[in-house]
Amino acid sequence: MANYLENIRPKISITQYRIALRVLIETFKGIKQAGIVNIFIIGTMAAILMIFGAIFRTSMSLSSLVNELGNVLEVSVYLKSSADPNQAAEQARQLSHVKRVKIIAKENSWENMRKDMQLPNIKNPLPDTLHVRVDSQKNIKSVADNLSKQSYVEDIRYAKDISEKIRVISDISHTATVIVLGIVGFLTMFIINNTIQLVIQSRKKEIEIMRLMGVSNWFIRLPYILQGSLYGMMATIIAIIPLSFLQGYIMQVHRFLGIPNSENSYWAMIFLLFVLSMIFGALGSLLSIKNKLKT
Amino acid sequence: MINLRGVNKKYRNTYALKNVNLDIQKGEFVFLVGSSGAGKSTLMKLLYREELPTSGNVYVSGVDVSKLPDNKVPYLRRNMGIIFQDYKLLEKQTIYDNVAFVIRALGVSSREVDNRVKSALKIVNLAHKMKSKPNELSGGEQQRVGIARAIVNGPSLLIADEPTGNLDPQTSLEIMEILDKINSRGITVLISTHDHAMVNHFRKRVITLEAGQVIKDVQAGTYG
Ligand SMILES: Nc1ncnc2c1ncn2[C@@H]1O[C@H](COP(=O)(O)OP(=O)(O)OP(=O)(O)O)[C@@H](O)[C@H]1O
Ligand SMILES: [Mg+2]
Numbered sequence: 001m002a003n004y005l006e007n008i009r010p011k012i013s014i015t016q017y018r019i020a021l022r023v024l025i026e027t028f029k030g031i032k033q034a035g036i037v038n039i040f041i042i043g044t045m046a047a048i049l050m051i052f053g054a055i056f057r058t059s060m061s062l063s064s065l066v067n068e069l070g071n072v073l074e075v076s077v078y079l080k081s082s083a084d085p086n087q088a089a090e091q092a093r094q095l096s097h098v099k100r101v102k103i104i105a106k107e108n109s110w111e112n113m114r115k116d117m118q119l120p121n122i123k124n125p126l127p128d129t130l131h132v133r134v135d136s137q138k139n140i141k142s143v144a145d146n147l148s149k150q151s152y153v154e155d156i157r158y159a160k161d162i163s164e165k166i167r168v169i170s171d172i173s174h175t176a177t178v179i180v181l182g183i184v185g186f187l188t189m190f191i192i193n194n195t196i197q198l199v200i201q202s203r204k205k206e207i208e209i210m211r212l213m214g215v216s217n218w219f220i221r222l223p224y225i226l227q228g229s230l231y232g233m234m235a236t237i238i239a240i241i242p243l244s245f246l247q248g249y250i251m252q253v254h255r256f257l258g259i260p261n262s263e264n265s266y267w268a269m270i271f272l273l274f275v276l277s278m279i280f281g282a283l284g285s286l287l288s289i290k291n292k293l294k295t
Numbered sequence: 296m297i298n299l300r301g302v303n304k305k306y307r308n309t310y311a312l313k314n315v316n317l318d319i320q321k322g323e324f325v326f327l328v329g330s331s332g333a334g335k336s337t338l339m340k341l342l343y344r345e346e347l348p349t350s351g352n353v354y355v356s357g358v359d360v361s362k363l364p365d366n367k368v369p370y371l372r373r374n375m376g377i378i379f380q381d382y383k384l385l386e387k388q389t390i391y392d393n394v395a396f397v398i399r400a401l402g403v404s405s406r407e408v409d410n411r412v413k414s415a416l417k418i419v420n421l422a423h424k425m426k427s428k429p430n431e432l433s434g435g436e437q438q439r440v441g442i443a444r445a446i447v448n449g450p451s452l453l454i455a456d457e458p459t460g461n462l463d464p465q466t467s468l469e470i471m472e473i474l475d476k477i478n479s480r481g482i483t484v485l486i487s488t489h490d491h492a493m494v495n496h497f498r499k500r501v502i503t504l505e506a507g508q509v510i511k512d513v514q515a516g517t518y519g
Binding site: 014015016017018019022205206208209210211212213214215216217219 | 368385403
């Protein structure tokens, strides 16, 4: 008895290993005890995670689409037929934020077009064109405005409109991701918290006895925390199945649009799902432990 | 082994213990008696740190239990055996598991667990019932499981709060004899009881509480 405080010193590792094993056994006992409820919890969580994963993954693709379009820093300038392309190009080069100007002679454009399409043998209706390269996305509008004021310019065109629209969609989907993330976190914690509270309630006497017999608090608690994160883990594994179909579909769209595909986004999503669900699961358990167990 | 110094315990406005001073030496066998509400359970709860004194000091093996931080409490309890009037067994688990779970949680190897559980069950004469569940046992047998669980980790102090409160005289005597046998191995035993006949039969030290105060403390005493 006199030496009971000596037990506080760290134990040897084989003992720790056995304790860890015991904690795992206790965890699985808890899961087994939950019975049919397990299916409900994991199913519900899987559905929530799947929705979150889908939104997250789509949002990532929209981001890369916006980036890709944002990289199109070119303004097409259609010249008046009276203008001299070389002179116009020289003047365009003087404008600020213009990096490079390339002349596309109307003969070349016409040839290209005829290669692609069946066209009647008419007189070339196309104007001479300048491809004006702007130094960065944020200056593209001012350069475009500037160009359209020039006397030699008939019309201009650049990717601004579509890029803006997709940017808006992308912003919305980012916001949605954050909101859904909040909901996922809340629901996960809510579900796990309630489940673990029930489990603790049904094992109240057992826990009390363990406490009185000198079983450590963390030994009593750890199984519940593990149970919470195991639910998260299993729900993620199930959610991955439909999400991998979505991934396949998104990859097709990427290929179709010629936007670099993002294998990494997929793994990032899976990693995020595992981490989030397991952390929120553990937090849900912690919450019920705080409510139901005294120290 | 146990030293109480000026211990007061107040629940809201009632004093459960009033200025209690007490010393129990290693290896003693002590009966704690007194009418209902006298403070027996409260005194025991202070020893295993289920309650804290309102004032005063409670020493167990020289350590002031009232100053022990919460996270050290399990270490205190592992070195004492606690026995309850209502046995406090895990209904769904076998007798063997009921005795084993505490030392399993301490990381004792399965073989060592097996040795210790079987020898503890042998001491209480229940080795043959280890595969049964608590509800298949009589009250006396259940309390013997409680005793086996209390001694399985080799404590130096045994605290029993009315261990025979739910048992008939014959069974009570068996339980007391087991506790006496354990005491003869050098383990300090503190038992609270209302059982006059028992106290008179064993002729041990008797501490009498009344309204939270020690009013009598005699060696080889009788009840009352
Ligand atoms: N948790 C509590 N809250 C408030 N009062 C309490 C609490 N526990 C005990 N008491 C009071 O403290 C006094 C002593 O109680 P205690 O349980 O120690 O008595 P006891 O001697 O064990 O009685 P019994 O022989 O009936 O078990 C009683 O007046 C009781 O009502
Ligand atoms: Mg009592």
